Amino acid sequence: MRFFRDPPDPGPDGPTVVTIGNFDGVHLGHQALIRRCRQVAGESGRVAVVTFEPLPRAWFSPDTAPPRLAGPAQKLALLQSAGVDLAWVMRFNGRSAALGADDFVTRVLVQGLAATHVVIGHDFRFGCGREGDFDRLRELGRAHGFGVEALAPVQVDGQTVSSTVVRAALTAGRFDQAAAALGRRYTLCGRVIRGRQLGRKLGYPTANVRPPRGGSPLAGIYAVHARVAGGPWRPGVASLGHRPAVGGGEALLEVHLFDFDGDLYGQRLETRFVEWIREERNFDDLAALTAQMNNDEDRARAILAAATPED
Structure with a gap:
């Protein structure tokens, strides 16, 4: 897997299928996004992930941000194991936080990654003030020539898998529950x-x-x-x-x-x-x-x- 900071230089050699998120822990929900990207890209295509360091919540509210499940190096290793070809680790700071939804799509997805298709989670938001949602991304995708789809949440034992659920299980010492949500110990x-x-x-x-x-x-x-x-x-x-x-x-x-x-x-x-x-x-x-x-x-x-x- 190749990874880069801002901006990718050189960019990917050809089009990519992209998913976006924090990917803290790379749990079953994250893995489902990557797996769907691989299905769309095919064996010869390229799967790219856009992720952020520090995590946005830690940048906005460092004193109240939840603890991390994995540091940046471990996150990258987990993304590689999940089948990612390219990882853009965006520096989250005042400049990136101020990037509007339209500019994010143009600079990151179109110019940066030559996206042909974007797969997101059901609750994905993007751009300054979380102004962008699925409908806005799909609209921008039509304008720029890439497809967009949102996946339903992954559930285990009737509970939606999330980093929050994994943290709570670990804090309580319920390692079996955490493993079920992560797909691994x-x-x-x-x-x-x-x-x-x-x-x-x-x-x-x-x-x-x-x-x-x-x-x-x-x-x-x-x-x-x-x-x-x-x-x-x-x-x-x-x-x-x-x-x-x-x-x-x-x-x-x-x-x-x-x-x-x-x-x-x-x-x-x-x-x-x-x-x-x-x-x-x-x-x-x-x-x-x-x-x-x-x-x-x-x-x-x-x-x-x-x-x-x-x-």
Whole structure:
């Protein structure tokens, strides 16, 4: 998959079938849009996605925006896995927010992507102040020579699939429900960075990964499977949060892999969450913290003994 920022230079080599959205999490609803684009484009055609970074809601209201399901790099990887050929990651800022519906279509869909067909979700809006809707897009499509269609929402167990539904399920620890909406088990991916190495001193070395900017719907201690790309899934226990037991700080995902001794610094680690164990909390001393970490390991091992990475 090829991806680019603003504007695509050079643009796509030929026409594209396009879908547009935030694509946070790339859930079943997003996958349906991409799948329909592929059907229209055919095997030899090109499927293009227009997405935004930062997400518009985070730009307009950074203090109240919902947490992210995936950061930009993971989102792109998921889009590629879903069958996207081209991804235009538009910088969302004051200039792009002020772009009217007509200008968005002309600059992005016509000049930027040479769209022959556009597939959108049932509730899609576009342009400054969300002025554009399906009827306006279809009207502009007729004027510029591209087709437009809107897909009905995807439902699972009678509930419309959305990023909001996935976030709520993850926050509540309902990983099966989140997996049903995502079409896969929920994972976080990121590059392993150097931390303060306090876990190593306590006998629990961890691989540290920054969660997506804007926060995560998860918080606490979890039984997990984790792997480096292309490697085997390994069992472990992870903490995601601000680490009050060791003085706090920026949010961090800390993954301790069981029975593993290796150097993961700089590698991209994929962490799959299996079950919530407990919330983060402070401790009176390091002895109490270590005792709790031992209990967390025992609990995680018991949980993972009854699970497989494919569950």
